[in-house]
Amino acid sequence: MRQDASPRQDQRDSASVTLQDIAAHAGVSRSTVSLVLRESPLVAERTRLKVQRSIKALGYVYNRGAAALRGSRTSTLGVVVYDIANPFFGAMVAGIDAALNREGYVSFLANSEDSPARQQRFLERMREHQVDGILLCPAEGTDPALIDTLDDWGMACVQVLRHVGEPPFDYAGANFHQGVCQAMNHLVALGHRRIAFLGGHSEHSATRERWQGYRESLEHHQLAYQRLLRSTVTRRDGVDMIEKLMAESPAPTAVVCHNDLVAFGAMLGLKRLGLVPGVDCAVIGTDDVEEASLGDPALTSIATHPHAIGEEAARLALRRIANPAGAREQVVLAPRLQVRDSCGAARPASDAAVPDPAAGEHA
Amino acid sequence: MRQDASPRQDQRDSASVTLQDIAAHAGVSRSTVSLVLRESPLVAERTRLKVQRSIKALGYVYNRGAAALRGSRTSTLGVVVYDIANPFFGAMVAGIDAALNREGYVSFLANSEDSPARQQRFLERMREHQVDGILLCPAEGTDPALIDTLDDWGMACVQVLRHVGEPPFDYAGANFHQGVCQAMNHLVALGHRRIAFLGGHSEHSATRERWQGYRESLEHHQLAYQRLLRSTVTRRDGVDMIEKLMAESPAPTAVVCHNDLVAFGAMLGLKRLGLVPGVDCAVIGTDDVEEASLGDPALTSIATHPHAIGEEAARLALRRIANPAGAREQVVLAPRLQVRDSCGAARPASDAAVPDPAAGEHA
DNA sequence: GCTAAGTTTTAGATCAATCTAAAAACAACC
DNA sequence: GGTTGTTTTTAGATTGATCTAAAACTTAGC
Numbered sequence: 001m002r003q004d005a006s007p008r009q010d011q012r013d014s015a016s017v018t019l020q021d022i023a024a025h026a027g028v029s030r031s032t033v034s035l036v037l038r039e040s041p042l043v044a045e046r047t048r049l050k051v052q053r054s055i056k057a058l059g060y061v062y063n064r065g066a067a068a069l070r071g072s073r074t075s076t077l078g079v080v081v082y083d084i085a086n087p088f089f090g091a092m093v094a095g096i097d098a099a100l101n102r103e104g105y106v107s108f109l110a111n112s113e114d115s116p117a118r119q120q121r122f123l124e125r126m127r128e129h130q131v132d133g134i135l136l137c138p139a140e141g142t143d144p145a146l147i148d149t150l151d152d153w154g155m156a157c158v159q160v161l162r163h164v165g166e167p168p169f170d171y172a173g174a175n176f177h178q179g180v181c182q183a184m185n186h187l188v189a190l191g192h193r194r195i196a197f198l199g200g201h202s203e204h205s206a207t208r209e210r211w212q213g214y215r216e217s218l219e220h221h222q223l224a225y226q227r228l229l230r231s232t233v234t235r236r237d238g239v240d241m242i243e244k245l246m247a248e249s250p251a252p253t254a255v256v257c258h259n260d261l262v263a264f265g266a267m268l269g270l271k272r273l274g275l276v277p278g279v280d281c282a283v284i285g286t287d288d289v290e291e292a293s294l295g296d297p298a299l300t301s302i303a304t305h306p307h308a309i310g311e312e313a314a315r316l317a318l319r320r321i322a323n324p325a326g327a328r329e330q331v332v333l334a335p336r337l338q339v340r341d342s343c344g345a346a347r348p349a350s351d352a353a354v355p356d357p358a359a360g361e362h363a
Numbered sequence: 364m365r366q367d368a369s370p371r372q373d374q375r376d377s378a379s380v381t382l383q384d385i386a387a388h389a390g391v392s393r394s395t396v397s398l399v400l401r402e403s404p405l406v407a408e409r410t411r412l413k414v415q416r417s418i419k420a421l422g423y424v425y426n427r428g429a430a431a432l433r434g435s436r437t438s439t440l441g442v443v444v445y446d447i448a449n450p451f452f453g454a455m456v457a458g459i460d461a462a463l464n465r466e467g468y469v470s471f472l473a474n475s476e477d478s479p480a481r482q483q484r485f486l487e488r489m490r491e492h493q494v495d496g497i498l499l500c501p502a503e504g505t506d507p508a509l510i511d512t513l514d515d516w517g518m519a520c521v522q523v524l525r526h527v528g529e530p531p532f533d534y535a536g537a538n539f540h541q542g543v544c545q546a547m548n549h550l551v552a553l554g555h556r557r558i559a560f561l562g563g564h565s566e567h568s569a570t571r572e573r574w575q576g577y578r579e580s581l582e583h584h585q586l587a588y589q590r591l592l593r594s595t596v597t598r599r600d601g602v603d604m605i606e607k608l609m610a611e612s613p614a615p616t617a618v619v620c621h622n623d624l625v626a627f628g629a630m631l632g633l634k635r636l637g638l639v640p641g642v643d644c645a646v647i648g649t650d651d652v653e654e655a656s657l658g659d660p661a662l663t664s665i666a667t668h669p670h671a672i673g674e675e676a677a678r679l680a681l682r683r684i685a686n687p688a689g690a691r692e693q694v695v696l697a698p699r700l701q702v703r704d705s706c707g708a709a710r711p712a713s714d715a716a717v718p719d720p721a722a723g724e725h726a
Numbered sequence: 727g728c729t730a731a732g733t734t735t736t737a738g739a740t741c742a743a744t745c746t747a748a749a750a751a752c753a754a755c756c
Numbered sequence: 757g758g759t760t761g762t763t764t765t766t767a768g769a770t771t772g773a774t775c776t777a778a779a780a781c782t783t784a785g786c
Contacts, residue, residue, distance in 0.1 A: 018742055029766045034744065044764060064491045065437070066742035068428045069771050076492070079472075084460070085453035085653075085670075094447050097474045101481070106488050109442075109472040111460045118464070125469050128427045129439070235657045268659060290448075294598045294631060296659070307448075381772055392736045397774060407734060429772035432741050 017058045026054035037062065068130060077107040077317060078126035078134045078155075082114040088259070088287050088306050089137070092160070095310025096135060103318055105132075112139040120146075127153050133317045138164050140204065156320040160313045162206045168328035170320055172313035176206055176286070179302035179335035180213030183256045183284045186300075186337055188221045190344070192254040192282060196227035198241045198266060199258030210258060210286070225252070233258045238265020239272070246273055246281070254282035254343065260289045263299055267342065282343035286335075297341035304335050380421045389417035400425065431493060440470040440680060441489035441518075442498045445477040451622070451650050451669050452500070455523070458673025459498060466681055468495075475502040483509075490516050496680045501527050503567065519683040523676045525569045531691035533683055535676035539569055539649070542665035542698035543576030546619045546647045549663075549700055551584045553707070555617040555645060559590035561604045561629060562621030573621060573649070588615065596621045601628020602635070609636055609644070617645035617706065623652045626662055630705065645706035649698075660704035667698050 019037075023030045028051060035043045036051040043051075054060075068074040079096060081089045093109065100107055108131065110122040119139045123146075126134060133156035138146070144165030150157040158170040180197075187195055197214040200207035211228060218226055227245065231237040238257060242265070245252055257263035263285030267277040277283050278297045285292060288303035312331045320326065382400075386393045391414060398406050399414040406414075417423075431437040442459055444452045456472065463470055471494065473485040482502045486509075489497060496519035501509070507528030513520040521533040543560075550558055560577040563570035574591060581589055590608065594600040601620060605628070608615055620626035626648030630640040640646050641660045648655060651666035675694045683689065 016742090020742080030743085031745085031766055032764085035765090038744090042764065047764080062491045063432075063493070063742055065428045065431045065493055066771090067744070069426075069432060069742080069773085070744040071771090074428070076471075083453075084447075084457050085450055087448055087450045087453065090448035090450065090453045093472070094474045094476075097447070097472070101473075101484070104488075106471050106473070106485070106492065108439075108469050109456070109460070110464075110469070111457045113457075121464070122469070125467075128425045129469065130426065130428055235654065239657070264654075265657065268657060271659060291598065291627075291654075294602075294628065296631060296634060379772085383772080393773085394736055394775085395734085398735090401774090405734065410734080426772055429741090430774070432743085432772080433774040434741090 016063070017060045018063075021058055022051065022054045022060055025058055026051045073132055073321075074130050075105050076129065076131045077105055077314075078122070078129075078131045079107045079109045080112055080119055080122060080134065080139075081109075081137045082112045082139050084109070084111045087289055088304075091306040092310040092313075095307035095312075096314045097310075098307075099311040099314035100318075105314075105318065107135075112137075114140045116141050116143070123150070127155065131155060132321045133157065135160055135313050135317055137161050140201075154324075156317055156324060158313050158317045158320065160309065162204050164205070167330070170316055170328050170330075172309055172316055172331040173206070173333070174304040174309060174335050175332045176209040176304075176335070177213040177216075179286065179304065179337070180210050180256060181217050182335065182337040183300075183302055184214065184217035184221070186339065187254045187256070187282060187284070187343065188217075188223070190254075190282070193223055194225040194227075194250060194252045195223065195254045195256065196225075196229065196245055196252040197257075198229050198245075198255050199231045199233045199237055199262040201230065201232050207258070214256065225250070227252060231258075231262075233262050235261045235265035235268070238262035238267075239269040240265075242266040242269035242281075243273065246270070246275065252281065254284070256284045256286075258286060260285035260287045260292050260299065260301055263301065263342075264291070264295060267295065267297075267299070278342040278344045284337075284343055288338050292338070293340065295342070300340045300343040301338050302335045303338045305333055308333055379426070380423045381426075385414065385417045385421055385423055388421055389414045436495055436684075437493050438468050439492065439494045440468055440496050440498060440677075441485070441492075441494045442470045442472045443475055443482055443485060443502075444472075444500045445475045445502050447472070447474045450652055451667075454669040455673035455676075458670035459677045460673075461670075462674040462677035463681075468677075468681065470498075475500075477503045479504050479506070486513070490518065494518060495684045496520065498523055498676050498680055500524050503564075517687075519680055519687065521676050521680045521683065523672065525567050527568070530693070533679055533691050533693075535672055535679055535694040536569070536696070537667035537672060537698050538695045539572040539667075539698070540576040540579075542649060542667065542700070543573050543619060544580050545698065545700040546663075546665055547577065547580035547584070549702065550617045550619070550645060550647070550706065551580075551586070553617075553645070556586055557588040557590075557613060557615045558586065558617045558619065559588075559592065559608055559615040560621075561592050561608075561618050562594045562596045562600055562625040564593065564595050570621070577619065588613070590615060594621075594625070596625055598624045598628035598631070601625035601630075602632040603628075605629040605632035605644075606636065609633070609638065615644065617647070619647045619649075621649060623648035623650045623655050623662060623664055626664065626705075627654070627658060630658065630660075630662070641705040641707045647700075647706055651701050655701070656703065658705070663703045663706040664701050665698045666701045668696055672696055 019030045019033045022033045033051055036048050083089055112119040116139045134150060135158050137160050142164050147157055147165045147169055161173045163171050200210060229241045231241060255266055257266055263283050266283050270277045270281055285299050285301040288301040292299040292301045316329055316331055382393045382396045385396045396414055399411050446452055475482040479502045497513060498521050500523050505527050510520055510528045510532055524536045526534050592604045594604060618629055620629055626646050629646050633640045633644055648662050648664040651664040655662040655664045679692055679694055
């Protein structure tokens with residue numbers, strides 16, 4: 001009836017074909033078949049071909065579970081993120097998937113929802129499944145000792161985007177510090193003197209790095225105005241924070257945001273106040289998600305390349321699995337400031353004491 | 364040194380503790396320990412407690428690979444989506460994760476990028492790993508025979524969101540047909556007579572269902588104007604399509620969009636033309652992603668509840684695994700029209716021959 | 727005290743691969 | 757033809773759990 005090419009008809013119904021069956025069919029031993037499967041150079045060309053024919057004829061399926069029992073690798077990895085519904089993590093997971101796919105690895109995914117308990121449960125499951133390694137965006141409140149524990153468990157662990165504990169550890173992420181400095185330099189060059197930073201929650205490494213960049217930039221450019229608002233990092237937070245800030249006196253002429261969601265919120269908040277983003281107040285986001293270029297106005301954003309970070313993290317994990325004793329690595333990707341319409345020059349009309357001549361040069 | 368509660372000190376260094384070791388420690392047989400682990404009622408209370416103490420004392424870790432080799436289940440599932448960077452799928456995966464987590468299942472994730480070849484590679488890997496089942500958002504161009512093949516492989520397969528082939532099959536998704544009808548009814552009640560449908564690509568079930576809803580609504584309300592534009596479904600497509608439509612004469616007074624991204628694009632396109640979304644042209648999206656409520660104006664959208672769909676799909680898969688011979692099920696969730704500001708009444712000023720009195724009732 | 731029935735426990739086979747160490751096959755050389 | 761050295765192949769042990777069928781231990785009844 002069915003006309004497809006697979007040799008399903010030949011197989012006995014759904015009963016699984018084993019090395020033993022192939023050995024019998026090809027007239028060799030189980031060991032030889034195993035060697036063929038693992039592409040050992042020990043086996044003679046003629047034998048190899050004969051065995052491969054039998055493998056095809058019987059529709060053999062490699063049993064990775066059985067192989068893992070005797071061997072040392074499972075070719076599986078665990079991936080933990082805390083918000084898979086966030087497109088940033090989606091892109092990152094896509095990068096991980098692409099890199100692993102190339103190497104024949106496959107990954108379990110868990111969404112911790114920033115709950116250390118849930119994260120812990122998943123990691124214990126991963127241990128039971130004997131994954132070779134873990135890619136971990138640690139949930140908020142993760143005990144730094146966890147990294148050592150994973151090491152004791154014999155699973156390679158690469159932290160991604162955030163990290164807990166002290167180096168040396170394996171890590172892949174973006175240089176948020178540098179990214180914020182780039183944004184600040186750009187704004188200062190445009191003549192801005194009152195720049196606020198919006199958002200960031202509790203004590204994550206990724207937040208600390210941004211805030212440090214902000215503070216150091218202020219110092220470096222000798223700017224007196226400093227306004228750093230903590231918050232969760234949703235679009236609504238952006239609305240709330242910008243409304244609060246613009247009611248202050250003096251109000252900022254520019255804001256740098258923890259991520260693009262906050263930045264979208266800030267732009268929306270400005271519009272609700274009857275102000276024009278990029279004219280009345282410059283807005284810069286972080287991540288450069290796909291929507292950034294299609295905003296109104298198009299959002300200037302610090303591009304952090306989640307797909308690339310995912311790929312780097314996966315590759316680092318594979319390196320560590322291949323060489324568990326090797327030196328720990330930190331792969332920190334440089335961000336790039338993607339300039340668009342939401343960060344015009346500071347208005348001369350605003351109450352700046354001395355209009356900056358530099359503004360003209362760069363406007 | 365380290366003060367945590369885990370009995371790591373007792374274990375011999377990283378060598379794994381087996382049932383045999385526990386049996387020796389507790390003074391019982393390997394079989395008894397196995398029964399305790401699986402909570403068999405056969406084991407006497409005293410023995411059970413004794414064995415559980417030994418399990419704790421030795422820091423035993425269950426080896427699921429070994430268990431799967433002898434047993435029939437792996438407690439693993441494969442999940443295939445075609446665009447994990449899309450927040451809609453992110454939310455769906457979060458729903459799947461939540462439902463599986465409760466049942467002690469864990470899932471492999473793959474991002475097919477709508478490539479049947481890549482999807483096929485992943486499914487073969489899943490077979491090698493002997494997953495109990497697959498949650499599949501089939502890639503574009505998937506051969507309908509694939510569903511039967513998976514069945515032959517002995518893996519439960521639940522299609523999600525899209526489906527290929529003929530029923531009966533297991534499926535979880537949203538009632539897109541009904542959703543579009545709700546949107547159309549709403550627009551008609553507001554007085555709209557020229558309603559276009561934007562977006563949808565090639566022959567997916569999820570697209571066909573939307574288009575059918577559109578066409579049947581037109582017929583039901585006896586509307587002569589029909590304009591259905593095919594496209595991929597990105598924000599940019601929305602911009603392009605609305606610009607094209609508004610240049611036509613007569614132009615539509617409302618558009619229903621394949622998803623929220625297209626709708627955002629349509630709103631942006633209207634603004635670029637100097638028109639006001641919700642006033643000059645009503646816009647309705649599909650999915651009701653988080654951003655919908657924060658748009659400018661807030662977007663009316665057909666909420667399809669991706670998280671709930673993910674949960675339903677996962678639960679259905681677990682049911683099928685528990686009972687492979689059971690009747691196939693289709694779980695189709697009813698969408699809900701989330702009315703916001705982007706779909707005002709059709710303007711009396713526009714060239715409608717007869718202003719509809721119904722518009723007043725609902726405005 | 728012995729048998730029968732019920733409750734607990736266990737030895738040994740099994741699952742499907744890998745690994746080790748040794749055997750078999752082949753070639754080359756004296 | 758026998759020895760040596762390679763190249764191939766293989767038997768059998770091993771991995772860590774589950775399963776089956778039987779053994780060992782209780783308890784009840786006469």
